Amino acid sequence: MKNIITVIISLFMLMLSSSVFAEGEELTVKANQHAYFPGGQSALATWLSENVKYPQECIDKKVDGEVIVSFIVERDGSITGIRMEQSVDPKLDAEAKRVVGVMPNWVAAEMNGVKTRSRLMLPIRFTLPQTNKK
DSSP states (O other): OTTTEEOOOOHHHHHHTOEEEETTEEOSSOOSBOOBOTTOHHHHHHHHHHHOOOOHHHHHTTOOEEEEEEEEEOTTSOEEEEEEEEOSOHHHHHHHHHHHHTOOOOBOEEETTEEEEEEEEEEEEEOOOOOOOO
């Protein structure tokens, strides 16, 4: 499955795309510590490569591309508010939303030592498998 799906994760992109929330309202301040997946960026890439399932219908139709999903990391690290920011195909979009919805809890963002809600954007690239042509 690792050959089929390339997961593009950029810590820089995640940091720039996070928004901090307090009591449901977006703030203009940045978090002192951004939310992150337990184990960091490489652990997230590994987890996604093991859990994303490329829909067979999309493989058959040769549909690929980058889906961008945003989600809120709550104060307890749970994931809510999943939404599509960049769509490719309804089946790929649904798979990206599914896998984000079953991710383990993240470590929440903090502002001055207080856990806060934050919205992150996660790009997931679906790449068709290479066929050996002889």
